[in-house]
Amino acid sequence: MLGVPPYSDTADGLYRAYLTPAYCAAQEAVAGWMAEAGMAVRRDPAANLVGRYEGGDPSAPILLIGSHLDSVRGAGRYDGPLGIMLGIEAVDALCRAGRRLPFAVEVIAFGDEEGSRFPAAMLSSRAVAGTLDRAALDIADADGVTLAAAGADIAHYLEAARPPGSVRAYFEAHIEQGPVLEAEGLAVGTVTGIAAQLRYRVTVSGTAGHAGTTAMDLRSDALAGAAEMICAIENLAQRDQSDLVATVGAIEVAPGAANVVPGRVDFSLDVRSGKGSRRDRVAAAILECCEDIARHRGLRLAYELLHDLPASPCDGRLMDLLDESVAAEGFPVRRLVSGAGHDAMIMASLAPTAMLFLRCAGGVSHNPAEQVDAADADIALRVIMRFLEKMADDATA
Incomplete structure (x- = not known):
């Protein structure tokens, strides 16, 4: 349902950016x-949606279950919303059973995890965690619309911060965005943590020249050099034989003409590992x-x-509880690291965190082909209830 208009900003695919219609x-x-x-439902000062199910002790630190509601352009339907819906389903099961936990459960739908509209990511979870600087709010999207003009209450935005000690734990269910669970025939897995990430902008500069008159042995071809570098990056990452990954995902060539030897190339470099x-x-x-x-x-x-x-x-004790919950449902326990970033990495500064991964078809994510089997979602819900x-x-x- 959430994958089509009016829940998408485009008619020919899913794109739902922060604070859009x-x-x-x-x-x-x-x-x-x-x-x-x-x-009980409210919107916090950072425009996150929050639902609260009261517990036996209203003053006890809460359990926060969440994920994000925004998407990248050309997205799939499960990255983010699935974790929110599983949280709602878990609370619904508690409510129908007349069951109250010793603490309140809040389900939070974060607004900006992807950073697909404004030049910053995880604005809304950073606000909740209390790690967001006021200066970070002075931003505008590609059309020049400022965060304030888009509808954010800048004067009160940072008031979304939860007080230290008010959150018992943060839990997030999410599609794996990788092929491990599917390759091993497993529906769910316990996340051990989110990988460390470095991202650079690399600039290779040479000398532009006419393609027809610049001899091969006299060329200072920035693109040929960048191509060799990119192949070397792939080789070095493969040789490490670990969880490490290195990616060149964007490249710009100048002057970008078919009859000119490239004089400059800019490319991105993303390096990640659990260590x-x-x-x-x-x-x-x-x-x-x-x-x-x-x-x-x-x-x-040059590089920046x-x-x-x-x-x-992720928190060791919470990982153990998730493992026990998976085993109690009769499934093998599997732990794996997340190479992708999630709101959980921000919330870790506020409370202990736990994540449950769900198998996704082909490991595909950020793509309309993103798919999760309904039976796997049911398994995840059962695991969450035990958790x-x-x-x-x-x-x-």
Whole structure:
């Protein structure tokens, strides 16, 4: 339902950006489902949607279950909303059974995880975690619409921050966005943490020249050099034989004419690993190799660090409870690291975190072909219900 207009900003695919008409329409629909599940519904100062199901002790730290409602352009339907819907379904099951946990459960639909509209990501979860600077709100989208003009209450935005100690734990269910669970025939897996990430903008500069008159042995071809670097990046990542991945996902060539030897190339470099030390070691080797290639070819190399996100390990005790919940449903326990970023990595600064991955067909994500089997979603819900009961037992022990 949420994959088509009015819940998408485009008619020919899913695109739901923060604070757009599609975002607001999706919030209204989800708010209705939260209310039907027995929750009191509100929107926090960062325009996140929050549903609260009261517990036995209103003053006890809450369990926060969440994921994001926004999407990338040309998205699939499960990345983000599935985690929100599983949280709502879990609360609905508690409500129908007349069951109250010792603590309140809140389901939160974060507004901006993808960063697909404004030049920042995870604005709304950073606000909730209390890690967002006021200066980060002075931004505009590609059309020049500021965050404030889009509808954000800038004066009160940071008031979305939860007080320290008010959140018992943060839990997020999410599609794996990778092929591991499917390859092993497993419906769900316990996430050990979110990989450390480095992202660079790399610039290779040479000399532009006419394609027909610049001899091959006299060329200073920035694109040929960049191509060699990209192949070397792939090779170095493969040679590490670990969870490390390195990706060149964007490339720009100047002047970009068919009859001109490229004089400049800019490309992105993204390096991730579950271990920050491994990420740093391989990233340093990659940059050193690129410098060697540039020197050998008579090119100039420059690079700028854009992001440095540390690894975000999940809480050991919560991982154990998830493992026990999976095993209690009769399924093999599998732990795996998340190479993709999630709101959980932000929420880790506020509370212990846990994540459950669901198998997705072909490991495909951020794509209309994104697919999750209904039977797997049912398994995940059963695991979540057991997880809630185990958390309740922990709270009263």
